[in-house]
Amino acid sequence: MSGNLNILDNLIILIYFAVVLAIGLYYGRSKGNSVFNYFLAGKNLTWIIIGTSLFATNISSEHFVGLAGAGSVHGLSVGYFEWLAILILFLLGWLFAPIFLRANIQTVPQYFGKRFDNRSRFLLTVVSVLSYIFTKIGVTLLAATFVLKQVLGWDVFTSTIIIIFITGLYTVIGGLTSVTYTQVFQTVMLILGAVLLSIFGLSAVGGLGQLVEKLPADYFSIFKSGSDADVPWTGIIFGAPIIGIWYWCADQYIVQRVLAAKGIEEVKKGTMLAAFFKIFPILFLIFPGLIAAVLYPDSKGDTAYSLLLTGDFLPIGIKGLVITGFFAALMSSLSSSFNSAASLISLDVYQMFRKNYSDRELVLVGRLSTMIFIILAIAIVPFTKLFNIQIYLFLQTIQSFIAPPIVSVLLIGVFWKKANSNAAYWTLIIGGFIGFLKMTITVLDQQIVSNIGILKFLYNINFLHFTFILFFISSTIMVGISLFSSELNNDYEAVKELTVFEEKLKTDFASNSISKILK
DSSP states (O other), X not given: OOTTSOHHHHHHHHHHHHHHHHHHHHHHTTOOSSHHHHHHGGGOBOHHHHHHHHHHHHOOHHIIIIIHHHHHHHGGGGXXXXXXXXXXXXXXXXXXXXXXXXHTOSSHHHHHHHHTOHHHHHHHHHHHHHHIIIIIXXXXXXXXXXXXXXXXXXXXXXXXXHHHHHHHHHHHHHHHHHXXXXXXXXXXXXXXXXXXHHHHHHHHHTSHHHHHHHSOGGGGOSSBOTTOSXXXXXXXXXXXXXXXXXXXXXXXXXXXXXXXXXXXXXHHHHHHHHHHHTHHHHHHTSHHHXXXXXXXXXXXXXXXXXXXXXXXXXXXXXXXXXXHXXXXXXXXXXXXXXXXXXXXXXXXXXXXXXXXXXXXXXXXXXXXXXXXXXXXXXXHGGGGXXXXXXXXXXXXXXXXXXXXXXXXXXXXXXXOTTOOHHHHHHHHHHHHXXXXXXXXXXXXXXXXXXXXXXXXXXHHSOHHHHHHHHHHHHHHHHHHHHHHOOOTXXXXXXXXXXXXXXXHHHHHXXXXXXXXXXX
């Protein structure tokens, strides 16, 4: 495999790949015969599977590389999304999951279709699929190249194709069942790898006391000043929750596990388990960045994780387990991306435009779609070397352009019965355009936009501040159009079933007094 690893390390990695493939093929061997089984795992997921799958889907290679890199530069303050996720997971389990399950949907865009119309459903599907390509598959593979090349010395293209092929094989065959059951094993491995790296790295520094002594006090501050260029406290408070709600509560990539649950009690316990797991990234994914800042003070950023893996403080065998944890994170995210994207293509795009279809036909489309996304992933690999970015902050920045209009439509649609389909459609269109404009300006040279007022403002504004501003604009559009446009035959009783105003949901989530105000 590589001269950089001992035979024992190589053997551990090979055993990991064999076990993952065996689990995926075994549990998926009889689960691909119907839409119910292939995309929703027979709606048979228990809380343990849901919790581990939510966590493994979330933690990918960019977390290992990106959080360590961001931690080496900014310290613990980059852990704000991990802290927030703990709270937002309870929103998923107690607020959104009961509504989604009552709506009897298979995808999040289907909820938008039922609550509003197929225009919003289609727009959300398109945005979601594109986000999987650029913010999930693309960024995941970009992070992988750091380890494959700099640490292992493997040929990036060949080794990445092999990893994508193994991941794609069990995903194509078994669908969500294979994905979720392999993620139970992958969760164990990625946590084990991260913990071992932190323990041995901390020992190399001289212990926690030495780490604190050798780094500036600012590294251990959760909140930066409001003028901080990357993570201002104002952005963390007002902007980050919007991105978090989109990611955890409105993205098929995550929510598909909830839709495949045995019941709402399994979802609640599963989200609690995932929330518990989310404590680990703060302790064992960001801390390696702080350790790298001490051990390698001249090399900060996304090289931090790779430098730690090449260090001589990891014993034989331990290094193999640490690298295996990285591969577990990489493959768990890729399999979720492939399966979720295929679900949207099959259950939203294909189902929407072809009226007469069979169950077998939809599963076939799902498998073919998965294969197409596997090919796309392979095609992305050669382009990863063109990017020189801080992976974790880049990922959050891109998500800040996508999340605000979607979250606005979802929240207002859930909490306000009079929100209508025209408002949802135009909020997604206008909000999406503003987000795309910001994304385009962000990649331009500053000199191009320096003399144009509004473009200069969009270029310079922090991405978390932009998130809140765009959310406010989107919400204003959503409420304004709903108030000043009328839709004939708007069945408020039918809509009621898709909001918090269904009686059981009110008692589960909010007090009657709050619900009366919102009505």
